[in-house]
Amino acid sequence: MKSFIGxxxxxxDKITRKDMIKVAPLPKRVILPLQQHTGAICEPxxxxxxxxxxxxxxxxxxxxVSACIHASISGKxxxxxxxxxxxxGECKAIVIESEVNRIKDSKYPSGIKIEWDESVKRRENVDKxxxxxxxxxxxxxGVVGLGGAAFPTHVKLSPPPEKKIDTVxxxxxxxxxxxxxxxxxxxxxxERIIKGxxxxxxxxxxxxxxxxxxxxxxxxxxxFEEKLLGMGLQDKIKVIRLETIYPQGEEKNLIYSIxxxxxxxxxxxxxxxxxxxxxxxxxxxxxxxxxEGKPLIERVVTITGAVKEPKNLLVKIGTLVKxxxxxxxxxxxxxxxxxxxxxxxxxxxxxxxIPIIKGSSGVxxxxxxxxxxxxxxxxxxxxxxxxxxxxLMPTIIFQYAQKDEFDKCEEYFASDCYECGCCSYVCxxxxxxVHWIKYAKEELMKRKKK
Amino acid sequence: MKLTVSxxxxxKDKDNVNKIIWYxxxxxxxxxxxxxxxxxxxxxxxxxxxVSSAVVTELIIQRFTGEQITIKDGSAVLTGxxxxxxxxxxxxxxxxVLGAIFxxxxxxxxxxxxxxxxxxxxxxxxxxLVVSWPALMTKWLLVDGTTGATxxxxxxxxxxKAGYNALFFGSIGGCIGETSAIALLLGAGFLFYKxxxxxxxxxxxxxxxxxxxxxxxxxxxxxxxxxxxxIGAFFMATxxxxxxxxxxxxxxxxxxCGFLTIILRLFSGYPEGVMFSILLMNAAVPLIERYTKIKPxxxxxxxxxxxxxxxxxxxxxxxxxxxxxxxxxxxIVPNSLSKAQTKEKxxxxxxxxxxxxxxxxxxxxxxxxx
Numbered sequence: 001m002k003s004f005i006g007x008x009x010x011x012x013d014k015i016t017r018k019d020m021i022k023v024a025p026l027p028k029r030v031i032l033p034l035q036q037h038t039g040a041i042c043e044p045x046x047x048x049x050x051x052x053x054x055x056x057x058x059x060x061x062x063x064x065v066s067a068c069i070h071a072s073i074s075g076k077x078x079x080x081x082x083x084x085x086x087x088x089g090e091c092k093a094i095v096i097e098s099e100v101n102r103i104k105d106s107k108y109p110s111g112i113k114i115e116w117d118e119s120v121k122r123r124e125n126v127d128k129x130x131x132x133x134x135x136x137x138x139x140x141x142g143v144v145g146l147g148g149a150a151f152p153t154h155v156k157l158s159p160p161p162e163k164k165i166d167t168v169x170x171x172x173x174x175x176x177x178x179x180x181x182x183x184x185x186x187x188x189x190x191e192r193i194i195k196g197x198x199x200x201x202x203x204x205x206x207x208x209x210x211x212x213x214x215x216x217x218x219x220x221x222x223x224f225e226e227k228l229l230g231m232g233l234q235d236k237i238k239v240i241r242l243e244t245i246y247p248q249g250e251e252k253n254l255i256y257s258i259x260x261x262x263x264x265x266x267x268x269x270x271x272x273x274x275x276x277x278x279x280x281x282x283x284x285x286x287x288x289x290x291x292e293g294k295p296l297i298e299r300v301v302t303i304t305g306a307v308k309e310p311k312n313l314l315v316k317i318g319t320l321v322k323x324x325x326x327x328x329x330x331x332x333x334x335x336x337x338x339x340x341x342x343x344x345x346x347x348x349x350x351x352x353x354i355p356i357i358k359g360s361s362g363v364x365x366x367x368x369x370x371x372x373x374x375x376x377x378x379x380x381x382x383x384x385x386x387x388x389x390x391x392l393m394p395t396i397i398f399q400y401a402q403k404d405e406f407d408k409c410e411e412y413f414a415s416d417c418y419e420c421g422c423c424s425y426v427c428x429x430x431x432x433x434v435h436w437i438k439y440a441k442e443e444l445m446k447r448k449k450k
Numbered sequence: 451m452k453l454t455v456s457x458x459x460x461x462k463d464k465d466n467v468n469k470i471i472w473y474x475x476x477x478x479x480x481x482x483x484x485x486x487x488x489x490x491x492x493x494x495x496x497x498x499x500x501v502s503s504a505v506v507t508e509l510i511i512q513r514f515t516g517e518q519i520t521i522k523d524g525s526a527v528l529t530g531x532x533x534x535x536x537x538x539x540x541x542x543x544x545x546x547v548l549g550a551i552f553x554x555x556x557x558x559x560x561x562x563x564x565x566x567x568x569x570x571x572x573x574x575x576x577x578x579l580v581v582s583w584p585a586l587m588t589k590w591l592l593v594d595g596t597t598g599a600t601x602x603x604x605x606x607x608x609x610x611k612a613g614y615n616a617l618f619f620g621s622i623g624g625c626i627g628e629t630s631a632i633a634l635l636l637g638a639g640f641l642f643y644k645x646x647x648x649x650x651x652x653x654x655x656x657x658x659x660x661x662x663x664x665x666x667x668x669x670x671x672x673x674x675x676x677x678x679x680x681i682g683a684f685f686m687a688t689x690x691x692x693x694x695x696x697x698x699x700x701x702x703x704x705x706x707c708g709f710l711t712i713i714l715r716l717f718s719g720y721p722e723g724v725m726f727s728i729l730l731m732n733a734a735v736p737l738i739e740r741y742t743k744i745k746p747x748x749x750x751x752x753x754x755x756x757x758x759x760x761x762x763x764x765x766x767x768x769x770x771x772x773x774x775x776x777x778x779x780x781x782i783v784p785n786s787l788s789k790a791q792t793k794e795k796x797x798x799x800x801x802x803x804x805x806x807x808x809x810x811x812x813x814x815x816x817x818x819x820x
Contacts, residue, residue: 265747335453343461344459345458348458349453366460373462376565377562377564379565380690380695382690382695421458421459429467429565430466
């Protein structure tokens, strides 16, 4: 079985793994933050009171490492103001309200008008498009990595000429407990994912192509193998059965699991080892952008945990979490935490008034403090050291961070931590190790900037 | 709606410190049973006195210092139990009491409590007793009710070896909990099953003793089964707090313990070497950890790159004043660049009003580069 060093086996609780993706009702209002991606923040292209259509580009940036933003519903721009953001806390955002009740049309039973922008058109003869044209389409569609980090896809697909890419990996590991959006999309959109991957193949001209799926999703593995056989691609694209272990889906670990290459530490990227990793949902988004001409305005999100009816939903970007939870039957019992993302790497929110952004893969609602154990001194059990997938020594970094000895933290490679949470998970003393390492990382970043 | 905001992860493993310690105590129960079976109520009394003294000592100290009372975590119980298991059943009642008090007070609490001690507290207590009352500590009860020497003692003094069967089941003279190999292995099996202990320390410890016994032309199986080796290797050397946190470190630690044990057994005045070998290796833990510091996944050396680069830059800069407007490759340096350079030079001249040395030109440039 393919795997990497370290890692943990948490309880997965993927309660929604058998639920078909449902289309969430159209939201009456969306909040579209100007930064939903890694990179430069966008500048709005519209003003208050402007009428926008679905798929219309409403914000972009001149910087290369950025991704433009499109209206996900049609309606009026209410304003451009600071709004809550699931990752950044607060961010300037464009608020669009759809035109409700204004029109009475049998075509729109919900009373919400959907008007598509003229630019959204199905493309014929996709095969004739050149590499640069394809990259341009993906850039204009605002596609970003949908696994969580939201790195602009066109940047990933444009490696610098000195970095030869020979391997492309499609990430269907979905190692995060509770989340099932990738699993469902793999089952329900298999062919589109493969077609999206073929576009990546055309752009990058690599030699090896893999789809990595954890072995707790046997049906997805079987389906991909079958479809690839049907499309005559079984020799070109290989489906890799991965061990179910967290964090299998993290790029660096996934690359090591499949082709045993190590991404260099200290800020190295997969492309330094000749690899590009794309999430399965990103491949689907690439398909939508190229074949359907549809920009990234919706994604699949798992709403799970302490809600009455957990679901996998196809959601318009910018929909409020509040609305989605209402659609899932509301909260169950008294609520302790709302987490944007999964339980291992997700971010706890201080409100349910936050929008779904491009990188949101799930919303996990936890009951009032599932576990609350008292923190005590480290007993040096070394579980954090043994389980760290980056081979770090979390307890040592924690002890130095507590004393503000950041030089020592650097000596123990604090900056290489990508906050998967394995150390805090296994710690029998319940020390929030990630918290301390993050603190050390931020201090080290500040120093570097000076 | 009141929401909790905290850092990830939002789920945690069910294992906690208390659970782990009570697992270890549970794993020691077979050895306790065998000890009481062979040595009778004397042994039970020693165990009870030791455990209760340890718990009471910790309670009093934590009351006195105003710290949080942590006796529920079982750590004091474990220390008391381990100490009793490495005492002879014939010791007078005050020996386990004094030993447990010393183990908790000096072995653990003075360092700051659980997690901060350098030496295994139970062994600190035993070492204190062995050096203070050597005669009392080496009086052994045999199964037939008479007193005599332990198998290792007999080997040292008379060159007689006990049979494997007796060693395996525990019908020999010795400490309460160390005589029965099968009881200890049963407990160790449970700890492996619960993933409480790692294989590295016990395997290298026992393995090293085995190999060196062979090298010194001794009976390796006898050396593994006799004395406190098994209880030491599985229950004492594996103590989290006092063993290395790196995997390679644990290998070195186990090897060191094994090597010292066999050396002490064969060449020192004591018949047994487990206690001192573990204590000595405890002291070496910080050193071992420093030399087995693990490298992160995908490690590349950053120092070399950094060192090489400034060196090259310095060379280039040194040449600049000589060649002036032509660079290394012979191309003419663009005007803007050369102007900027001369400007800098002029500024330095004006400020210092002294003939400048090359280093002074380089210095501000270095800062820019950084």
